[in-house]
Amino acid sequence: MRYLSLPDAVVGLPLRAVCVLLLALSASGCAKEETPRRVTGGDAERGLHLVRQYQCGACHAIPGVPGAGGDAGPSLAHTGRLGYIAGRIPNQPANLVRWLQDPPALKPDTAMPSLGVSEEEARHMAAYLYTLR
Numbered sequence: 825m826r827y828l829s830l831p832d833a834v835v836g837l838p839l840r841a842v843c844v845l846l847l848a849l850s851a852s853g854c855a856k857e858e859t860p861r862r863v864t865g866g867d868a869e870r871g872l873h874l875v876r877q878y879q880c881g882a883c884h885a886i887p888g889v890p891g892a893g894g895d896a897g898p899s900l901a902h903t904g905r906l907g908y909i910a911g912r913i914p915n916q917p918a919n920l921v922r923w924l925q926d927p928p929a930l931k932p933d934t935a936m937p938s939l940g941v942s943e944e945e946a947r948h949m950a951a952y953l954y955t956l957r
């Protein structure tokens with residue numbers, strides 16, 4: 825046992841390093857795809873469908889949504905890496921979900937109206953918007 829422990833440690837070290845590296849790589853690979861769904865509890869594909877249905881594109885330019893070229897609101901092209909929603913609300917999943925349901929509740933003087941979006945719908949749309957980076 826005593827003789828085995830030294831080579832074990834020597835061989836085990838690089839192996840462990842490789843494992844950690846592989847884990848890190850696969851984790852970051854997963855994170856890219858899974859993060860929007862995980863953080864908002866929504867489904868990006870359904871979100872895209874809802875964004876079309878609610879005609880968000882009447883006021884927003886949205887890449888990936890044909891005809892979405894409105895300019896009453898900002899482009900949603902980079903919502904996934906936006907620091908603040910509407911210039912002042914920290915862009916965290918819970919805030920984006922609330923924003924989509926009722927913007928004036930978070931920013932009374934905003935020009936974005938409440939569109940009657942349910943919480944579930946907002947989660948799906950937020951999941952989609954977070955894929956836009």
Ligand code: HEC
Binds near residue numbers: 896897903934949
């Ligand atoms: C009647 C026009 C209008 C419609 C319809 C509309 N928005 Fe907006 N939206 C705005 C305006 C104006 C702002 C800027 C608000 C502010 O800064 O106070 C905004 C802001 C936003 C923001 C924050 C963007 C940023 O850069 O800060 C998001 C996200 C957003 N809207 C998503 C949506 C989604 C999703 C829909 C459809 C469910 C939608 N909007 C429908 C007008 C609209």
